[in-house]
Amino acid sequence: MNPVLEVASHFQYLGTPVSAVPCNVGHINSTYFITCDGENSVRYVLQKINTNVFKKPVEVVENMVAVCEHLKGKIAAEGGEVDRETISIIPTRDGKMYYATPDGDYWRTYQAIEGVVTYNLAESPEMFRSAASAFGRFFNRLSDFSPERLHVTIPNFHNTVSRFQDFKKAVEEDRLGRVKDAAEEIAFALAREDVCSFLMDGIADGRFKLGVTHNDTKLNNILIDKTSGRGICIIDMDTVMPGSLLFDFGDAIRFGASSALEDETDLSKVYVDLQMFEAYVDGFLSELRRSVSVDEIRAFPMAARVITFETGLRFLTDYLNGDVYFRISHPYHNLDRARNQFKLVADGEERYEELCKIVEKYI
Ligand code: GN1
Numbered sequence: 001m002n003p004v005l006e007v008a009s010h011f012q013y014l015g016t017p018v019s020a021v022p023c024n025v026g027h028i029n030s031t032y033f034i035t036c037d038g039e040n041s042v043r044y045v046l047q048k049i050n051t052n053v054f055k056k057p058v059e060v061v062e063n064m065v066a067v068c069e070h071l072k073g074k075i076a077a078e079g080g081e082v083d084r085e086t087i088s089i090i091p092t093r094d095g096k097m098y099y100a101t102p103d104g105d106y107w108r109t110y111q112a113i114e115g116v117v118t119y120n121l122a123e124s125p126e127m128f129r130s131a132a133s134a135f136g137r138f139f140n141r142l143s144d145f146s147p148e149r150l151h152v153t154i155p156n157f158h159n160t161v162s163r164f165q166d167f168k169k170a171v172e173e174d175r176l177g178r179v180k181d182a183a184e185e186i187a188f189a190l191a192r193e194d195v196c197s198f199l200m201d202g203i204a205d206g207r208f209k210l211g212v213t214h215n216d217t218k219l220n221n222i223l224i225d226k227t228s229g230r231g232i233c234i235i236d237m238d239t240v241m242p243g244s245l246l247f248d249f250g251d252a253i254r255f256g257a258s259s260a261l262e263d264e265t266d267l268s269k270v271y272v273d274l275q276m277f278e279a280y281v282d283g284f285l286s287e288l289r290r291s292v293s294v295d296e297i298r299a300f301p302m303a304a305r306v307i308t309f310e311t312g313l314r315f316l317t318d319y320l321n322g323d324v325y326f327r328i329s330h331p332y333h334n335l336d337r338a339r340n341q342f343k344l345v346a347d348g349e350e351r352y353e354e355l356c357k358i359v360e361k362y363i
């Protein structure tokens with residue numbers, strides 16, 4: 001039997017799983033679409049949790065269960081579509097929310113939401129605005145979810161200062177002798193150490209509040225309704241943790257307001273799309289007006305810079321360490337991704353005044 005279908009057979013699916021199609025979006029977990037036989041040929045999403053990244057997979061699942069349950073309560077109270085606006089987790093036949101294989105792999109599954117698409121690039125400002133309001137609603141719906149209920153699935157996830165330390169360590173160790181191939185990128189990063197503490201300092205001195213944030217707000221982590229083009233469901237709860245909404249803003253911009261894909265190697269095509277930036281600010285604030293301060297709004301352009309820089313650092317660090325974290329599809333993939341992110345950082349620096357002007361309109 002296909003080993004993925006064997007795993008699938010442990011869950012309470014309607015019908016017998018007959019096919020498993022890999023979904024190659026995402027750099028961390030392994031994801032499959034499972035189709036079951038029977039009249040309605042129901043589909044499910046089945047994921048193997050990457051236990052190199054998530055050392056405590058059961059805690060990842062526990063967070064997801066608690067967050068989804070809370071969201072369902074909110075969506076029901078708002079009269080929304082409970083089964084489409086968040087994930088519905090399917091238990092195993094013995095009632096667990098995950099299946100642990102004898103080899104120590106951890107799998108979890110949920111009902112597939114039909115009639116939706118995901119994008120790696122924003123197709124229009126309207127679509128990106130709608131994604132922004134969906135992320136804003138996600139934050140709002142979790143605003144009364146007590147952060148102490150969450151496990152910290154990856155410590156210091158958006159602590160750019162500690163990410164910089166990891167980067168410097170990778171350069172010093174130079175385990176694979178790759179430092180020589182990345183001299184320009186390393187110099188770019190070393191020249192920007194001062195950027196790293198911006199968000200951490202604001203959190204420490206109380207200017208930037210802590211709430212429950214998603215922390216991985218890439219455009220492809222939102223399901224967009226095919227008919228209406230609206231962002232309806234936020235997926236990938238693996239890193240839902242206490243954080244600043246500036247993390248979520250910055251990460252959404254670095255990915256969705258980029259003119260090109262995250263691994264585009266023709267850097268002349270990579271820049272910050274100002275129209276997309278504004279659409280996101282507009283959509284995000286349409287939901288979050290009351291929870292975001294003027295200091296935080298003014299920090300939007302810097303938040304985008306910091307999180308883009310941080311992501312570039314993480315790709316570069318992983319390249320230097322031998323590609324042990326992010327999934328790659330060719331040997332220089334992580335270096336390409338780092339170059340791409342650093343190009344965005346550089347472009348954002350050049351157009352910083354313009355970004356600030358856009359943000360001022362919303363204050
Ligand atoms: C990873 O799994 P995925 O592809 O949604 C990563 C994010 C990065 C992103 C870069 C747990 O997200 O932090 O921003 O790649 N997730 C984790 O594309 O590290």
Ligand code: MG
Binds near residue numbers: 026028216236238
């Ligand atoms: Mg993720």
